[in-house]
Amino acid sequence: MKTKCDGCGVKIQTTSPNEKGYIRSDVYLKNPDHFLCERCFHLQHYNRVADISISEKEFLANAKKIAASRALVVHIIDVFDLEGTIISNINELFPNNKIMVVANKFDLFLSSTKPNKILNYLRTYLKEQGLHAINVSLISAKSKQDVLRLLNKIYQLKDEEEVYFFGVTNVGKSTIINQIIDLVESKASPITVSNLPGTTLGLIKLALPEKTFIIDTPGIIHDFQMTKYLDKTTLNLVIPQKYVKPRVYQLNPEQTLFVGGFAVFNFVSGEKSSFVAYFANQIVIHRTKLINAVEFYIKHVDDLLLIPTETERQRLGKMIKHEFIIDGRVDISIAGLGFMSIVGQGKVEVECFEPIKVKAREALIQ
Ligand SMILES: Nc1nc2c(ncn2[C@@H]2O[C@H](COP(=O)(O)OP(=O)(O)OP(=O)(O)O)[C@@H](O)[C@H]2O)c(=O)[nH]1
């Protein structure tokens, strides 16, 4: 008899409806070979969910298990949210494993974006983070061709039967595996996929031809990623599903750009500069005069700026300022949300909620 949910890999139980893995015993007994836990059933059928996720302890326990093997580790990251999704100590977690990095969600960029340029950028970026990978790939889980290319690479690189997909929540691990299930015409049930942090809860093993097993793992939720603090309705607006339209502003000094109610970019002083916003299309970008910015935020945080909601803002806590001196091209990224690409000169102050990582980096899109 199977004891793990097909959708998220959690060990099932029939006694505590509010704990993870719950399934009604009559539902389980009806079809004990193929079933979903209540949480996955709700996610897959009604797009609703109970708030359950894995702890750091469980995440580390999974990592330990992988580290004890010689399996290939495929570290999936989100190319749109590099700062939020790179696990920079991955080599320490897996000192004896081959590590391959896969940057997913390339479809979020304009189709004119050159993959080779992004790949070169990523290689340098990963090195700077102290991350050593035997291969770096750029894909979109939505493209069958990309996933097929990835699968071939995995077969080429792996030494053992088992291959682990590892990464923070929401980078698309399960989506890629579902695409593989489709490509190899496997009879395996599709894995649950959602915008919510912490969708996969246990290890899910997929058998592939030539004695190969891909294992999906639950992602950790970083404290410094915006998505950790948001409810489902907001997450649906904030996690881009389709390509992100770059929004371009020429800013004079003493002007401000609001990124919804999430962040405020104050262009304090300098030369007229270009600000290109790469955030989900549904997030309002609004320009005001710097002198009016505080008043504007207070007045419009719940109507024009709309998100995050008041409850989410309470969770996020107070806002703090980060100061950047710009001279040329630079991106300022907000973990879990997106980035502002700036070309110009001057002083920029970014206000954002205290727990969220706000960082300057070399421009990704040149
Ligand atoms: N645009 C775009 N969205 C993607 C892609 N891959 C995944 N997504 C979306 O990203 C969200 C998260 O996908 P999942 O596959 O559930 O992510 P995960 O890494 O398995 O997350 P956990 O199970 O929580 O660790 C979903 O809304 C997917 O539709 C992609 O290549 N492009």
Ligand SMILES: [Mg+2]
């Ligand atoms: Mg998953």
